[in-house]
Amino acid sequence: MKKLLLLLTATALFAQQRPDIIGQIVGTQKATIAIADMRGAGRAAEQTAVVNSTIFRDIEDAAIFKMAPKSMYPLKVPQRPQDFRKPLQYDPNNRNADPWLMDWSEPPVNADYLAFGYTAEQDGQLVLFGWLFNVRQPDVAAAQVIGKLYFGPLDETGARKVAHEFAADILKQFGVESLAGSxxxxxxxxxxxxxxxxxxxxxxxxxxxxxxxxxxxxxxxxxxxxxxxxxxxxxxxxxxxxxxxxxxxxxxxxxxxxxxxxxxxxxxxxxxxxxxxxxxxxxxxxxxxxxxxxxxxxxxxxxxxxxxxxxxxxxxxxxxxxxxxxxxxxxxxxxxxxxxxxxxxxxxxxxxxxxxxxxxxxxxxxxxxxxxxxxxxxxxxxxxxxxxxxxxxxxxxxxxxxxxxxxxxxxxxxxxxxxxxxxxxxxxxxxxxxxxxxxxxxxxxxxx
Amino acid sequence: MTTKRSSTALAIALSLSFFAAGCKKKIAAPPAPSKPAPVETAKPKTTVARPIIRFFTAEPTAIERGQASSLKWEIAGADSASINQGIGSIGTGANIAGNRSVFPSSTTTYTLTARNAGGESSESVTVNVTAPPSKTVTTPAPAKASFGEELARLLKDVYFDFDKSELREDSRSQLTQNADHLKSLFRDYPSGTATLEGHADERGSAEYNLGLGDRRAIAAKEFLTQLGVSADRLRTLSYGKERPQCTDNNEGCWQKNRRVHFTGQ
Structure with a gap:
């Protein structure tokens, strides 16, 4: 019954669009994304909860990704590209290893993409440093899809602004206009x-x-x-x-x-x-x-x-x-x-x-x-x-x-x-x- | 007040002196100088004497609004006689006697005029009407009630079936009563206008119900107009389901909201 409803909806809604979007809505061909919680430096730390929840929700609401379950995320979360260190041989059970792309692309996370970054206070402003990586790539240089700075007031409004902008840039990579400005x-x-x-x-x-x-x-x-x-x-x-x-x-x-x-x-x-x-x-x-x-x-x-x-x-x-x-x-x-x-x-x-x-x-x-x-x-x-x-x-x-x-x-x-x-x-x-x-x-x- | 009383006393004294029978009697205030005196007791020189009004009284002469006063009269030698204030002819023939109850809503002077070939005679009595003392809520609204208050007291809501703007039998009957009230209210309050508010129950969409409430008010207005109520003093206003008078979730409540309600301005 539910399957029929989904199929009907998908066929009905997107009959005139690219078939891969049907797949995304039905859930068979969606890319999986992981969104690492950011940390904040100085007064920016007070706003990190708003930043993280806003980015997550914007991405989830766009409904073009499968969201990797947060409970499966690795313990060592990168804040910057430099945090990734390619191991000589990847060992998922080595808890002392540095963060690596395969932490995210391999089971149990199984993500295709990872959004990460951090926030800081700079000249009284809130700055978000945001990256999107394709974690299926063999090295950091090839993995980067987005690496950008976002500026806003150092308050909740600013936190929402920079988060919405980062999320909108991620969605744009997949041909989707963010609803964040609507x-x-x-x-x-x-x-x-x-x-x-x-x-x-x-x-x-x-x-x-x-x-x-x-x-x-x-x-x-x-x-x-x-x-x-x-x-x-x-x-x-x-x-x-x-x-x-x-x-x-x-x-x-x-x-x-x-x-x-x-x-x-x-x-x-x-x-x-x-x-x-x-x-x-x-x-x-x-x-x-x-x-x-x-x-x-x-x-x-x-x-x-x-x-x-x-x-x-x-x-x-x-x-x-x-x-x-x-x-x-x-x-x-x-x-x-x-x-x-x-x-x-x-x-x-x-x-x-x-x-x-x-x-x-x-x-x-x-x-x-x-x-x-x-x-x-x-x-x-x-x-x-x-x-x-x-x-x-x-x-x-x-x-x-x-x-x-x-x-x-x-x-x-x-x-x-x-x-x-x-x-x-x-x-x-x-x-x-x-x-x-x-x-x-x-x-x-x-x-x- | 004092002046009036003393002049009445004088009039009674005069009439007593004119009529040996000693009947109680009042005469009108002195007429305008250009007219002949209404009560002429001089012996006629012509062959036909003017009629003699033996008496014309009101009992009592002071009432509260809503109470009755009894007019009584006896006339001799008249061919016909009448009383003004809408009473009209009171008879023909040499001797006319009678009485009648009146319910004036304000102080009223009644004038009896008797005629024959020799001329006419007239007498007037005044019934003083005072407003009743204010009483409990069970009495009718005081005279000073505004148009809106009177309308709210007299006009009842009319009700409709779900999703319908056609007038039901009970609605037509209520509207017929409302039409009578509106006609007399419009007469008594020349500047008053009535608004017919159309309402709907909560179940339909707000958009459709706004159109439906409008239809209900217009249907009621058309019916009232057919009964002779002045269309240009009736206004319609739809509230759809935005102003329910009952917010429970059952048919009894929904029925109360499917209505046309009347307000006065």
């Missing part, structure tokens, strides 16, 4: 009102973005990450507002005269927005310029239709949520003119919260299929074939999945721990991480 926008009530907040991809650096003191929710970020659109209760009811993420100030958006304007979402070029508006008396789907001008209606029904999302690759397909079948809301697709409508989900339960992956091939969404109303789980569907896999089950209510810029991770909201919180996972349902814990947190979107 942001997650979400809704939190911890100020006493629902407001938009932001955080790093790993839950660090949580900050309040809006202060409207009403109800502010449903964030959406422009593809270039310069603008944040959301829905806020104004004296005219729930309306769409837009902030610049560069100036953090509000910029104009002209709402149609309607009781509800919500679910703003950008087209791939960032020049237009699709959204749901009750101008006609029913929430229907509209497209307008990014400032709200040049409004055009897309759907023409007398039911509630919400959450339009434009395919980020084609710019032409829209997935959306509609009650037009006469059953509970389901997922549909259509072209941007509103034609060629096709139902994607089976008609069972309630389907909601669609989100395209960056490749424009798959949609993650929340569905109650097989459960009572309200018991949503996260699903991923290959839009071309209609095949879908269920990623969560038996763990509370799970909703609002959105894809990370790497197309491999999903952030979502779940009340599995009691209160609704933000979680991330790999798109095969593994590597679950809880990112928030203060207040109630929901409606995450993952931006670059």
């Amino acid at each position: 942001k997650i926008y979400y809704v939190s009530n911890r100020s006493g009102h629902k407001e938009i907040w932001s955080m790093d991809y790993d839950g660090g650096n949580q900050k309040q973005v809006t202060s409207y003191s009403t109800i502010t929710t449903m964030p959406s970020v422009s593809p270039d990450a310069t603008r944040l659109a959301f829905t806020s209760w104004t004296p005219n009811g729930p309306q769409i507002l837009v902030h610049s993420l560069e100036t953090l100030r509000r910029i104009p958006f002209y709402n149609p005269r309607a009781g509800v304007n919500q679910n703003a979402s950008y087209t791939p070029d960032g020049k237009q927005m699709v959204f749901s508006s009750s101008v006609s008396g029913y929430s229907q789907l509209y497209i307008a310029n990014a400032d709200g001008s040049n409004l055009k209606r897309i759907t023409q029904t007398r039911v509630v239709e919400v959450e339009p999302k434009v395919n980020p690759k084609t710019g032409n397909d829209i997935v959306f949520v509609s009650g037009r079948s006469g059953v509970s809301p389901q997922l549909y697709r259509m072209n941007i003119e509103g034609a060629d409508v096709q139902r994607l989900t089976t008609g069972e339960g309630q389907a909601t919260n669609p989100s395209w992956n960056p490749q424009g091939t798959h949609v993650a969404f929340a569905w109650t299929r097989g459960y009572d109303p309200g018991n949503f789980n996260i699903f991923v569907m290959d839009v071309a074939t209609g095949n879908y896999v269920q990623l969560t089950s038996g763990a509370g209510r799970n909703e609002n999945p959105t894809w990370a810029p790497d197309g491999k991770h999903i952030v979502f909201a779940s009340d599995r721990g009691g209160r609704m919180q933000i979680w991330s996972m790999l798109a095969d349902g593994t590597q679950l991480r809880q990112l928030t814990s203060s207040g109630i947190n929901e409606k995450p979107v993952w931006s670059k």
Whole structure:
């Protein structure tokens, strides 16, 4: 069952990518990496715990490596390349020998790569000396893949910065953009009102973005990450507002005269927005310029239709949520003119919260299929074939999945721990991480 | 107050002197100089005398709001007679006598006018109305209640089925009652407007429920408008599931949240 799920996921998710990535996700062809804990000199020592946990997590989260089990690491851990001394004859049982590459490449570690280094205080700054070695190579000169210095402030922020940068360089060697620079926008009530907040991809650096003191929710970020659109209760009811993420100030958006304007979402070029508006008396789907001008209606029904999302690759397909079948809301697709409508989900339960992956091939969404109303789980569907896999089950209510810029991770909201919180996972349902814990947190979107 | 009382006493004294029968009687304040005196007792020179209002009284003449006062009258020689303040004709014929209970909500002067070929006569009585003393919460709200308070007291929520915005039978019946209240409230408070808040239970998505709450409020508004409630004094506002009035995880609670709630501004 699990094997089938993994296979389905892998095939579905990465059908258009290199076959070796399928292998990496399924776990058959992943390189193994070991990450040696760094030590720190002087005041840098206080930050080593943050440095080590940040590097480890960035690498593990990228999901392109098999992580060598730490309990198997050799006792003598190198801090610099000079610590390696090639023995005349390698003897794994010689406890007095100097560190050597084969300590890492041979059983029980069996690593292909080793990340190591140290931190120090230099002119009041934090410096990380980082190396990545291919430990399968015969000597130190051939083994070095990365050897670089990273600078940051001598505090926790600096520790996170240098660690993220080192991890990003490692991932870049394997053709993967690190998520370390990415942001997650979400809704939190911890100020006493629902407001938009932001955080790093790993839950660090949580900050309040809006202060409207009403109800502010449903964030959406422009593809270039310069603008944040959301829905806020104004004296005219729930309306769409837009902030610049560069100036953090509000910029104009002209709402149609309607009781509800919500679910703003950008087209791939960032020049237009699709959204749901009750101008006609029913929430229907509209497209307008990014400032709200040049409004055009897309759907023409007398039911509630919400959450339009434009395919980020084609710019032409829209997935959306509609009650037009006469059953509970389901997922549909259509072209941007509103034609060629096709139902994607089976008609069972309630389907909601669609989100395209960056490749424009798959949609993650929340569905109650097989459960009572309200018991949503996260699903991923290959839009071309209609095949879908269920990623969560038996763990509370799970909703609002959105894809990370790497197309491999999903952030979502779940009340599995009691209160609704933000979680991330790999798109095969593994590597679950809880990112928030203060207040109630929901409606995450993952931006670059 | 003192002035009024002494003038009433004077009026009674005058009327006693005019009517040997000694019936209790009040007359109106002196009319404007340009009009003829309302009570004319001079002996008629024409063949038809004007009607004689033997008496027109209110008993009692001071009440609290909500209580009744009884108007009584006896008229001789009239062809017809009527009382203003919406009471209208009180009869025809040579001798007209009768009584009627009135429930004025504020101090009101009733004027009886009797007519015949010779002219008309009129008499007025004033019923002074005072606000009832403030009582326990079981009494109706005091007159000074704001529009919003009155609306909150009178208008009840209307409820919906899961994932539906169609009006159920019980919702139509409640809305019909709400329509009557709204019409009279809008009459009594000319600047008041009502907001119909649409709510949904927690189970659907927040996005869909925001659209659904909007639909519920609009459906209720359309129904009220069909019953003659002024559309431009009704506003809709969806909260979706963002403002539940009940947060338990059961159908009883969900039903309470699938509603349209009324507030007044």
